Amino acid sequence: MNVSAVLRVAPLARLPLAIGTIAFAFLGLFLLYPLWGVLSASILTPDGTAFTLDNYAKVLSRSFYRASVANTLTIGLLATLTTTLIAVPLAFAIARLEIPGKVLLIAMATLPLVLPSFVGAYALVLLLGRSGIVTQFLNAWGIPFGSIYGTLGIVTVYTLTLFPYVLLPTVTGLKAVDVSVEEAAQNLGSSPARTFRTITLPIVIPSVLSGALLVFIETLENFGVPAVLAEDKPILAVEAYKLFIGETATNPSAAAVLGVLLILSTVTVLIIQRRYLAGRRFATGARLAPPLTRVGLGWRVAATGYCWAIVLLALVPFFAIVVLSFMEFRGPVLQSAFSLSNYAELFATAGGPLANTLLFATLAACIAALIGVPIGWVLARTRSGWTSLLEIVATMPFAVAGTVLAIGLVIAFNAGALVLTGGWLIMVLAYCVRKLPFTVRSSSAILHQIDPALEEASISLGVSPLRTFLGLIVPLMLGGIVSGMVLTWVTVASELSSTVVLYSGPWRTLTIVMFQALEGTGAGMAVAAASVLIAITLIPVVTAYRLLRRYEFSML
Secondary structure (H helix, E strand, O other): OOHHHHHHHHHHHHHHHHHHHHHHHHHHHHHHHHHHHHHHHHHEOOOOOOEOOHHHHHHHOOHHHHHHHHHHHHHHHHHHHHHHHHHHHHHHHHHHOOOOOHHHHHHHHHHHHHOOHHHHHHHHHHHHOOOOHHHHHHHHOOOOOOOOOOHHHHHHHHHHHHHHHHHHHHHHHHHOOOHHHHHHHHHOOOOHHHHHHHHHHHHHHHHHHHHHHHHHHHHHHOOHHHHHHOOOOOOHHHHHHHHHHHOOOOOOHHHHHHHHHHHHHHHHHHHHHHHHHHOOOOOOOOOOOOOOOOOOHHHHHHHHHHHHHHHHHHHHHHHHHHHHOOEEEEOOEEEEEEOOHHHHHHHHHOHHHHHHHHHHHHHHHHHHHHHHHHHHHHHHHOOOHHHHHHHHHHHHHHHOOHHHHHHHHHHHOOOOOOOOOOOOHHHHHHHHHHHHHHHHHHHHHHHOOOOOHHHHHHHHOOOOHHHHHHHHHHHHOHHHHHHHHHHHHHHHHOOOOOHHHHOOHHHOOHHHHHHHHHHOOOHHHHHHHHHHHHHHHHHHHHHHHHHHHHHHHHOO
16 A cells, blocks of 8 residues: 555544544443443442442342332333234235335324324323223213223333334335245245245344334333323332432432343343344345235235224324313313313413423434434444444443433432533433434444445545545435434433433423323323424424425435
8 A cells, every 4th residue: 555545544544533432432421421320329338338239139129129120021021012913914014915005104104103102191091091081981881991001001002102113124124025035935835824924024033023122122211101001000110210209318229229120121132132133044135025915805905904903093192182182171170172271371381391392302313413423424434343332332322211321310410520410401411312322323324325435535535534524425314314313303302201300490391291290180281282292293204304305306
């Protein structure tokens, strides 16, 4: 290699190192350090001076907390199972059958991902709670209906709101199966059903498992759904919050123990999935996607009905929330009269929380993009030991419950040189850390479609690596960047698990308004806040889609 080539390579190597240094500093300070605080609190004496396992012994010796572990894992497994059983047939019908309105169907099927599960849980209470609309209707007709609270209600909400996590990757996996593999099986006498069961399904198992893993992790860390529906059933995320709020010692050992148990549960599932996939080969060398499967009219009608029934059923709670927000409430009791009083009360008292929600979501999305996009570029373009470590650390927030991270941030920044508790910055930092994997993943994914030769050509012409990245690569990555930012924005807007631990009086958000209204008698304000939350999470999705469409047309 000549001298000029060496000089060109040197700055190109320095940029990833600089980005990696900043990324490690940020994640080390606001992710690893708080998590170390949680772990330390769980294994130290109350004065924080000596190692002990008494904290674990005290917590796990109580049947109540052992039940919280069992309930959390049971609900997570049930929700993952039901979600998978619903989503896989739905994915097959969308990917392989001729379904009318397929484009609209897929668009509507993705909506539950951007609609708050917390809102879905509350809608279920309004419909099927002890005084719910459907419950009263059934009772009036002499049809007994039990309580929706507890495991049944929680699993139902998770299933209806999280099935797109399994649906979307499975559709992609089914479309990527080599048609020759299925044709070979059928030429050997295998029926279509047996071919799907023994050939197609095993090939798409990685796609199914990746979605199922996200469902399971979401059920473990979710705070809002069990806070609404669990009642007296102990759930890890909720009990960790209650213990942390109730502990007066400087070392919140009991809450830290539950937080560590949450992390261990998630990490265990991640390891099991990795070991399963590592020991099997699923690649088929696909060259031609399979055509649509021809079925009889009866099967096609049944498949169409199934698809639309699942998708519409998943959206019923959110439609119900919007309709009920225009009805009158007297305390928690619904009246059959049109009214705008719910919104009048909301905007009269919750203007600050609405502004906070918009501000925090925007700041978190921008900061996460500012940090996550360069990390995604480094992970896609540089292969070494330190980038592998960076990838692990950058995706670690997926495995950390919001409640646990928030507790860790309070432990880390409640005293000392850097005090953040009580302000808005600690909330935004928590959101950025928790949602950073969205931006990192979406950015690195789009970079795999951009030829590295473009960067090399730019640098060889004398353009610095930083200017090449900002002026050439970032515009080409715009679709991935915007999708990551939108996903960050909408999930932050509906975030409750970390917010409920970190917020202080002036920094309430709409989810806190809902949470406090549900604890009291403000059902009308709660449904109005939920409707506003649905609207503000849909607006950026539609806006981003329109902007990206215009950008794509302008590039033609």
